[in-house]
Amino acid sequence: MNKILILPVLMLLLGTPAIQAQDSSPKKIGLAIGGSASTNGLGFSVIAALNRSIAVRVGYESLTQSFAEPFVYGIEDIDFNITPNIKVGGITANVDFYLLKGLYLTGGVVQTNFDLGVNLIPKDPMKIGEIEYQPEDIGELNVKILPERRLSPYAGLGFGRTISRDKKLALNFELGAYHMGSYVIDMTGTGLLQGNSDNASVKRINEVLSDFSWSGIYPVAKLGLSFRIF
Amino acid sequence: MKKLFLVVMTVSFVILNSRCTFTEDIDKLTNLATDSLSLVLGTPVFDTGLQLSIKNAKTNDYIEDAEVTVTVSGKDAAIVYNNLGIKSSAYKTKLGIIHLILDPTKIDSAAMLTTPKEFDMQISAPGYTSVTQRVQFESKTTQLQTVNLVKLNDAPEGVVVASASGFASSSASGSTTTTGVLPLNGGEQQLKLEPGVVLRDASGAAVTGTVAANVVYYDPTANNAESVFPGGLIATVDFGGGNKDVVALEPIGMFNIKLTAGGKSVKTFSNGGLTIRTEIPDGVINPSNEQPYKENDKVDMWSREEGSGEWKFEKEATVKNVNGKLILEESVTHLSDHMFVRPFRGCEISIYANFSGKVSGYGNYTSTMEKVLFYIVDEKGKERQVNSNRLDMGRDGTVLGRSVSARVFIRSQSEKIKIIPSPDNVKKMAFSQTLFNIPADCADLITNNITVTEAAVSDPNLNINFNLQVSSGPLTVKPSMEIKYRKTGSGTTYSSAFLTLGTGKMSIALNTDYDVAITLGANQGKAKMKIEADGTDRYKVTFSGLSLGDQSSSASIVIQAQKAADGSINVSYKVEVDADVIGQLT
Known part of the structure; x- marks a missing residue:
């Protein structure tokens, strides 16, 4: 965890005035608006260039996807219709530090909307005793993978520019990751499956998950385009 | 280049100090999920059913010295199950407790208002009298019912048990050849079977041989008459012509008679019948004129249908004066429970008790465990519990705003309805109002809002x-x-x-x-x-x-x-x- 935090903190440190002072270009300040497509969804951002080496980006990204056609999975002789739901994205605030004209490091924070879930509804009527219950009478299960913390540090390496130095348009490609502490599995149920809301086995899995070094890391690959206003 | 060098060194440090455990972690997670992840399934909460307590009428304790058998029949018997949702031809208990439920997927609150769900129970235990009783549901509720059975060799006050192993004899044709007389209670009641009466069982076959008689007589003047009277003193009766109603019974006497011979039970008589006679106890009031019974008053004879437990009008008997004693005497042509009685109609009303309020929270679950009890309080302040129903509470302890309903039988307008929280509730509740007048003309009672609060009680338990x-x-x-x-x-x-x-x-x-x-x-x-x-x-x-x-x-x-x-x-x-x-x- 500490290792992961080093990079964004370092990025912010690199953005201090002392280091910025090395850039003596006459065109320092600039403002751009941009759009992006990434593993964190589609988004828009406002980019402010503080000088030729430092830019600050604030934006919002979102990806929400539901699947109309469920697939079937059996758990203990009960077939469930499983419908995944994906929600990623969030508000981002990053500082881009240019190592070269078209290569930059970026770091910041994300207030993530991360929420990967599956909804499980019994596929068929089910007999309890000799009484047959319809799926809606049995209830449903919702299993989610949530972040341990929603405000997460982010670090990445980018190619191109998030705001152009001399032209109106700029293109960038960025690889990075944010770290949400750990993945946390949350299981809730309704009806006869309501008892899964405090399922002890889920608690055990979460304990194990929290020990994994990679748990809570969400990789980001992003393609961005920006338009410099001034 | 200085900046680039600094960053490259930092990234290198992080990477070199990292150990990639992703693959083995995934394996570990997969194994954990496969071995340890469990699916939790609850069993259904049945909101419509019957909690039946079967007690010894004398000791008022649960019958545990004999296995009680409850068989279910009637219109909606097909949707009756035990509390695991399993059907049986006979539900048995050695604890005196039976819990039956109605299939929750087959009941509908609105439909039940017009077409109640009902089934008939036959309750029997070796060495005890048998009882047949109809159970009716007009709303989703768990009814609490107690049925008292009389132990034949240890009858309670007000119940006389008599038997005669050689009551009478019958020929191969089922025709009696002797006169059978069985006096009870010092001769205040009597059975008499004249020669020539033909005895038949339920299939119509002749019952032949030495006829044994077992009779249970219920004295209506006994203090405990209401508790020992099989099926209770409020019952559904059939006036004939499809005219049925719930009435209050004030019987003069009830006989449960069993005649057996050669392993067969007598069901019907022809060429005459069995004569039942009883003295009218002193001071018994004729409800039709509120005066003590006198000669030539009319009293109904009713018999109870096997299975349904429903009383059916048979005939009208006339009070006779024999040697200064007022007696009722009638001949019956089939055997079941027989009763001399003047039933009087009260009315059956629906109660809709509206609740709001809040108690402390229930944690993870909404609560379906709290109950509301409905009592009738008579003119003398005597209370009798007549129904119960569920009061659903939210996780945070808020009443899940619904009306709690019950059907109750009212004997008179001067009675009152008492609605209280069950003492067995999880939360010790208090209601803002508990006593309600009965609306005029047997209209349904729709209460004002009853506020639920959590009672601050010091519970030593x-x-x-x-x-x-x-x-x-x-x-x-x-x-x-x-x-x-x-x-x-x-x-x-x-x-x-x-x-x-x-x-x-x-x-x-x-x-x-x-x-x-x-x-x-x-x-x-x-x-x-x-x-x-x-x-x-x-x-x-x-x-x-x-x-x-x-x-x-x-x-x-x-x-x-x-x-x-x-x-x-x-x-x-x-x-x-x-x-x-x-x-x-x-």
């Missing part, structure tokens, strides 16, 4: 929070069930702790023996439970004398439990069972 689970492999069942409990030797009615999804509360005294009983489908279990303090912050919970069905164990189960911050005790018990046991639960 210890609250036990149960968390029960039954597991087999990755499947865990959290049962919704009822635990009945009472102090050992108290002879009182069991209190109930309702568990929803395995959790529920019970309030008991420390260092006291309790009888605990559970009903899970065809299996009934019983144990003794005692909780003792074990130091200052722990309790020892001991279950002993365990029995389930025909199996019993002399071994005790001892559970050590930590005292919770609020002084209560959390008892968590997880039973690992074979898959076939889970199969019975689900």
